[in-house]
Amino acid sequence: MPETNASRVLKRTDAEAVYAVCGYLKRYLTGFAIEDGYVIADRGSVTMYTDARYIESAQKFFTGKPGFSVEEMTADNTPAKRLKKYKSVGIPFALTSYPDYKKLEELNVQLVDAMPAFTACMAVKTAEELSAIERACAIAEEGFLKLLPEIREGMTERECAARLEYEMRMAGAEGTSFDTIAAFGANASVPHHETDDTPLRFGDEILIDFGCKKNGYCSDITRTFLFGDDKKHEEFKELYARVLAAHELFKEKFRAGMTGREGDALARDYLAGYGLDKYFTHSLGHGIGLNIHEEPRLSPKSGTVFQDGMVFSDEPGVYFAGKAGIRIEDTVFLRDGKVHSFMHRTDKNLLII
Numbered sequence: 013m014p015e016t017n018a019s020r021v022l023k024r025t026d027a028e029a030v031y032a033v034c035g036y037l038k039r040y041l042t043g044f045a046i047e048d049g050y051v052i053a054d055r056g057s058v059t060m061y062t063d064a065r066y067i068e069s070a071q072k073f074f075t076g077k078p079g080f081s082v083e084e085m086t087a088d089n090t091p092a093k094r095l096k097k098y099k100s101v102g103i104p105f106a107l108t109s110y111p112d113y114k115k116l117e118e119l120n121v122q123l124v125d126a127m128p129a130f131t132a133c134m135a136v137k138t139a140e141e142l143s144a145i146e147r148a149c150a151i152a153e154e155g156f157l158k159l160l161p162e163i164r165e166g167m168t169e170r171e172c173a174a175r176l177e178y179e180m181r182m183a184g185a186e187g188t189s190f191d192t193i194a195a196f197g198a199n200a201s202v203p204h205h206e207t208d209d210t211p212l213r214f215g216d217e218i219l220i221d222f223g224c225k226k227n228g229y230c231s232d233i234t235r236t237f238l239f240g241d242d243k244k245h246e247e248f249k250e251l252y253a254r255v256l257a258a259h260e261l262f263k264e265k266f267r268a269g270m271t272g273r274e275g276d277a278l279a280r281d282y283l284a285g286y287g288l289d290k291y292f293t294h295s296l297g298h299g300i301g302l303n304i305h306e307e308p309r310l311s312p313k314s315g316t317v318f319q320d321g322m323v324f325s326d327e328p329g330v331y332f333a334g335k336a337g338i339r340i341e342d343t344v345f346l347r348d349g350k351v352h353s354f355m356h357r358t359d360k361n362l363l364i365i
Contacts, residue, residue: 024129102126149354155180189223215242234341272314
């Protein structure tokens with residue numbers, strides 16, 4: 013059986029089998045998304061147990077993939093009956109409820125925490141995973157470029173977000189990575205503003221934080237720009253240049269082998285040189301994959317050592333309560349020890365439309 017995500021997790025878990033009920037872990041082990049059911053992976057096979065809704069499509073998906081199979085959940089395919097043959101089973105302790113843990117304990121198998129293995133394996137993407145993220149990023153940028161000519165005075169934040177999500181869907185997205193954030197004017201001072209019915213006015217800044225999914229994998233991008241130049245944004249333009257410089261400095265200086273703490277400091281220390289670090293109120297970045305937020309982290313507390321194959325955001329920002337906010341974000345990855353961006357089509361220099 014060739015190396016798979018399941019075999020990588022098993023190798024790190026040191027258990028005879030891994031058992032997953034959580035949705036994204038089931039997808040990580042199999043590549044296929046199901047709502048209910050469970051997955052058991054051992055040294056020779058990966059079996060998905062689900063209901064009749066998914067059997068036909070799962071069988072087609074697993075065709076040509078040796079070692080993968082799907083079975084319908086029945087009275088003979090309960091976790092208790094399938095797991096009792098193993099001496100040790102890996103489960104994600106952090107994602108397992110106490111009642112479920114006690115039920116598994118009754119099987120008299122050794123329970124091993126598989127969460128560290130899942131976290132470590134998911135942090136380093138395979139070529140197939142990188143390809144899916146690259147496509148998700150391309151779709152997000154395409155959607156944004158198609159949105160720009162549609163932006164008009166009087167449009168609400170909600171309308172702007174809906175138009176962008178439509179364009180991403182039309183370009184091939186399976187869905188959004190998270191609820192799209194569209195913030196006009198002073199609303200951009202809230203890093204995670206809840207998109208509302210605020211109308212766009214001439215001279216407003218626009219901050220849009222968005223992303224989409226392809227083959228289950230996420231993209232994440234933020235662009236900040238101006239809707240017309242009312243000649244009242246000279247300070248804003250200077251601040252934007254500082255944030256962009258911090259964004260680019262990180263990409264230039266960060267290397268595999270550095271920690272998340274060191275990476276965060278590259279941007280944070282640069283902004284501190286202009287007295288802006290106190291307005292940088294979140295971490296520099298987070299891992300991106302099947303989840304929009306996962307390991308590794310770029311933060312003042314992160315001791316994670318970064319390595320090739322990791323995918324994460326580069327998103328410095330500054331926020332001035334009730335006035336303005338600026339964030340510039342790309343989804344990036346490490347290859348040959350250096351940072352590379354998945355975002356190639358959108359210009360990060362300040363855009364005025």
